[in-house]
Amino acid sequence: MFPITQQGYYGEFGGAYIPEMLYPNIEELQKNYLSIIESDDFQKEFRRLLRDYVGRPTPLYYATRLSEHMGFHIYLKREDLCHTGAHKINNTIGQILLAKRLGKKRIVAETGAGQHGVATATVCALMGMECIVFMGELDTKRQKPNVDRMRMLGAKVIPATSGSKTLKDATNEAMRFWINNPVDTHYIIGSVVGPHPYPDMVARFHAVISEEIAQQLQSSVGRSEPDYVLACVGGGSNAAGAFYHFYQNSKTKLIGLEAGGHGIHSGMTAATIAVGRVGVLHGSKSLVIQTEDGQVIEPHSISAGLDYPGIGPLHAWLAKSGAASYFPITDEEAMRAGLLCTRLEGIIPAIETAHALAYLPKLNAQSHEIAVVNLSGRGDKDLTTYINYFEEKNML
Amino acid sequence: MNRIDQAFQQKKNILNIYFTAGFPSLNDTTRIIRLLEQSGGVDMIEIGIPYSDPVADGPTIQESNQRAIKNGMTLKKLFEQLSDLRSYCALPIILMGYINPVMQYGIEKFLQKCTEIGIDGTILPDLPFQEFLDDYKALYQKYGIYNIFLISPQTSEERLRKIDTASEGFIYMVSSNSITGAKQKQTEEQIKYFQRIANMNLRNPRLIGFGISNRTTFENACKYAHGAIIGSAFIQLLSKHQDNLEEAIPAFIKEIRG
Ligand SMILES: Cc1ncc(COP(=O)(O)O)c(C=O)c1O
Secondary structure (H helix, E strand, C coil): CCCCCCCCEECCEECCCCCHHHHHHHHHHHHHHHHHHCCHHHHHHHHHHHHHHHCCCCCEEECHHHHHHHCCEEEEEEHHHCCCCECHHHHHHHHHHHHHHCCCCEEEEEECCCHHHHHHHHHHHHHCCEEEEEEEHHHHHHCHHHHHHHHHCCCEEEEECCCCCCHHHHHHHHHHHHHHCCCCEEEECCCCCCCCCHHHHHHHHHCHHHHHHHHHHHHHHCCCCCCEEEEECCCCHHHHHHHHHHCCCCCCEEEEEEEEECCCCCCCCCCHHHHCEEEEECCEEEEECECCCCCECCCCCCCHHHCCCECCHHHHHHHHHCCCEEEEEEHHHHHHHHHHHHHHHCCCECHHHHHHHCCHHHCCCCCCCEEEEEECEECHHHHHHHHHHHHHCCCC | CCHHHHHHHHCCCEEEEEEECCCCCCCHHHHHHHHHHHHCCCCEEEEECCCCCCCCCCHHHHHHHHHHHHHCCCHHHHHHHCCCHHHCCCCCEEEECCHHHHHHHCHHHHHHHHHHHCCCEEECCCCCHHHHHHHHHHHHHHHCCEECEEECCCCCHHHHHHHHHHCCCCEEEECCCCCCCCCCCCCHHHHHHHHHHHCCCCCCCEEEECCCCCHHHHHHHHHHCCEEEECHHHHHHHHHCCCCHHHHHHHHHHHHHC
């Protein structure tokens, strides 16, 4: 559990920097989220759906060939086996149950890779709620299969055509939609970003990931604390869930992997902790990739889900306080790691996830040590990107 | 006395015009201020500091922001352009923008510069009220700048009273649950909200903004408040008549004023 102040700050990062028009909505959430999600009735329904609908607990799989290849013990936390193919649904189940209890009739969401959009559209179908998803026009093209999944699930997918037409702009559009429809709509944010209480709330919904890792490791090797936990970081939700129960445990090193793109000095990067400065984006104070004048810079990553110029305030604070370490991984390193995992384990990871796997060769772990990689999602949505890339490089 | 207070003491039916700095062309900022002042019908000017991610704004103002950034507009540049503002303009001037560019510039340096130039107030829609009170208010007082707060139809009475107590200058009434954008008329629901706020006997005057676009919506707003703010409709005018602002701006103001 991460310490957060009443006003929603982790150290200097966080808060709720929102226009007054959204204040009543944010205040309603701030006042009610803890009492609702901690209630027995909520927990019962949440846990039941995670088990019977999402398919939790997800396996903690000992990756034999990958371990041999790297020379230390590697476990993969199989979030890719969640219903819809990524960790994102842990959060959308939680938030839709909350939205129902707040009497909301409609859901709006933003999506980058489309995984959060699919997870949102899925729970809306499950609960019979209207669903509107904003997706950058550019991303609707690079993640087409997910657009079709959302449409089949009954969601209305609206391309965000403003600004740079990617995740940042989809988030702006979702917020604008919420300003225009504040009374009957709940905004399901897809990561540990946004105004307080979103970062804390989303982290809590994903905390089940590290809760299970600890139990599963305990029953398989007799200890609950791995030496390393690795997770990719876009906004930081799968990492927040994977770190949650290991924070402040002196045995486990927490490592977040950001999208370095073409390299952090190339100007084509999404590695916010590496190149961002303190600023405000999408309702919270955190690190932001921006110009000297405070204009947000369009980031670059081969992975649509990591292509975001901000980062959850929690991670800005974990990085600053040294409680977790963050490293950039280039597009190329990620693509190679994705292929390696596929060939050694028969698991095609999402390109986002491949960023976490790419750090394994650099980890310098001892042969007896245990590293857990949070396998945040499966790579079906990325096949076109993978295949085009490998064909171009003659890697297949 | 702050020019904003003076305006409310001396005038009724205040017309406040918003435009984005550096739009349509980088050097149009001061030209537009002069034309607005010379029109004789404008009581207050709100200058937008362009930002890449203006979440409270609709397509018109988003586009003007994008274009201004492309033109090379920055806060630093804006202060340079406004350096001799008070040699040609006596109207109250408010800077409207999002908190991030101001934060990067440095809040104290920003306020210092505002005082130096003769800026009277700021509107920073994503700076929360409580954060302002805790971290910014003392600095604003030190430099004699007013920060104007927004209210919306959803704002509770309790919060409204708090905002009224802490406000200086005026209260910015967002006319509906909406981002910015020109609308042709006001709904019954909006009128009820205007009426409700008018009956609260707030200590601060109120200007109604968002969706005010023409004479009808302006005059209607003036029935329930001390005036109104026109933004998107004016930006649309600037886009359409960028080659002929000298005629288009006075004509637009005359049309609003009747
Ligand atoms: C599989 C997968 N992993 C990771 C991410 C990145 O998000 P976060 O950093 O919030 O986990 C995404 C986002 O779309 C994703 O689809």
